[in-house]
Amino acid sequence: MVRVEPRAEAEILWKEVDEGWIRFDTFSGTTLLLSPLARFVLSAIDESAEALSPAQIVELVLAEEGDADPADCFVEVESTLQILSGAELIEPCRL
Amino acid sequence: MIVSDLAPPELHRRLRSDGLRLSSGPFNCRIQTRISEIIPELIRLYAHHPVIPDDAFVDFHIAIETGRGLHRWFRPQARFLVDGVEPFTPLPRAQALPMIEWGLNWCITAYSQHVLILHAAALVRGERAIIMPAPPGSGKSTLCAALANRGWRLLSDELTIIRLDTGQIEGLARPVNLKNKSIDVISDFAPDAFLTAPVRDTTKGTVALMAPPADSVRQLGQAAWPRWVVFPRYVAGSRAAWAPLQTGAAFLQIADNAMNYHVLGKKGFAAVSALVDRCDHFGFEYGDLDEAIGCFDRLAGEA
Structure with missing residues (x-):
């Protein structure tokens, strides 16, 4: 997975809320409500020099949340990747 | 004058x-x-x-x-x-x-791009204001008209004007736009209120305008601090009930009801963020005006 680059003119603003984070793209005007996991995954993909596979993302999540169940974590990450992809914040790529 | x-x-x-x-x-x-x-x-x-x-x-x-x-x-x-x-x-x-x-x-x-404008009613009790964003047909104006005739100060029925510098609400105290069955409901509920003759066959159905209470107009210059954001919904026969909302859901609904959120860009985001932080947020279902007003009075009294 790789991040979909925002437009150069865009500024991304964040606000923490009860359910996670509000993400606002100043160029498109899009406002999204993201779960804490979605923001973590998005940040991980964003900060990675290379594209990340779902398994690599699960590893990063487990490194952060050591007591999480790996099987549950995989399901959650898969679901989160689909949501982020549906919101066009990330896109699949060849690894 | x-x-x-x-x-x-x-x-x-x-x-x-x-x-x-x-x-x-x-x-x-x-x-x-x-x-x-x-x-x-x-x-x-x-x-x-x-x-x-x-x-x-x-x-x-x-x-x-x-x-x-x-x-x-x-x-x-x-x-x-x-x-x-x-x-x-x-x-x-x-x-x-x-x-x-x-x-x-x-x-x-x-x-008006110097203020945040919400499609919402706003009223004040004491020093604190309640904002009610809602789509047409939700019973917003009916509830607003009823509250304005039971001691709440009307700021606005249709457009809530929020200052970008302070976050306060500016009052408009303009006529309340009543539609269809709510015209008779408010006529019965507040017989002393002035309502215009119904105008039929508009795109909104039959409409009548209720004059804002004199006290609300007299206090036009007094901006109010928002304290609650309530998303009302009239459901015939239902008991009045509050449903607390999480701040993320409230943010999205407020932004959705803001007329110029996107136009304002960063300022709009900051204004909605400040509003979300300042207020408690609820869904509110009601089927009876007196019961609903009792709920609102208790909410204002507890704060």
Whole structure:
């Protein structure tokens, strides 16, 4: 997975809320409500020099949340990747 | 001086000539019309609003004119003009009075990018304001009219104006737009309130305007701090019930009901963020006005 680059003119603003984070793209005007996991995954993909596979993302999540169940974590990450992809914040790529 | 201080002949003269200049909170308007049959009700709707001096700045120069050509007589029409521009297609002349309110709402929404504008009612109890964003048909205006007749100060029925610098709400105290069954409901609920004659067959159904309570108009200059955001929904036969909302869901619903959130960009995001932080957020389902008002009074009393 790789991040979909925002437009150069865009500024991304964040606000923490009860359910996670509000993400606002100043160029498109899009406002999204993201779960804490979605923001973590998005940040991980964003900060990675290379594209990340779902398994690599699960590893990063487990490194952060050591007591999480790996099987549950995989399901959650898969679901989160689909949501982020549906919101066009990330896109699949060849690894 | 307020509108009702002027004698009716003078009000007619002003409306038909240079215009009646009045203040509606943060906005000054000049209203002109030669449609004489709407003048008595228009005067009653704005009876308590301050008249501004002739040299005061006017935000919106509004005129309601008769139709052009044959439409002065054949299927008579009314035209809305602001600053000499006609932004809408004409409506049947019988809709001239509500057209002023719809047109003024459009003016405020289209031209005011120095404030955050929510499609929401707002009322004050004590020093704290409640904001009620809701789509048409949710019972927002009915509940707003009822609260305004039971001790809550009306800030606005339709447009909530939020200052970008302080986050306070500016009052408009303009007429409340009632539709369809809510007209009879409020007539029965508040028999002393002034309602215009119903206007039928508009795009919103039958509409009538309720004059804002005099006390609400007198306190126009007092901005209020938002304390609660409530998303009301009328459900026939239901018991009144609060449903606390998480801040993320509230943020999205507020942004969705903001008329200029996207236009304001970062300022809009900051304004909605500040509003979310400042308020408690609830869904509110109700089926009875007295019960609903009891709930709102208790909420205000507990804060």
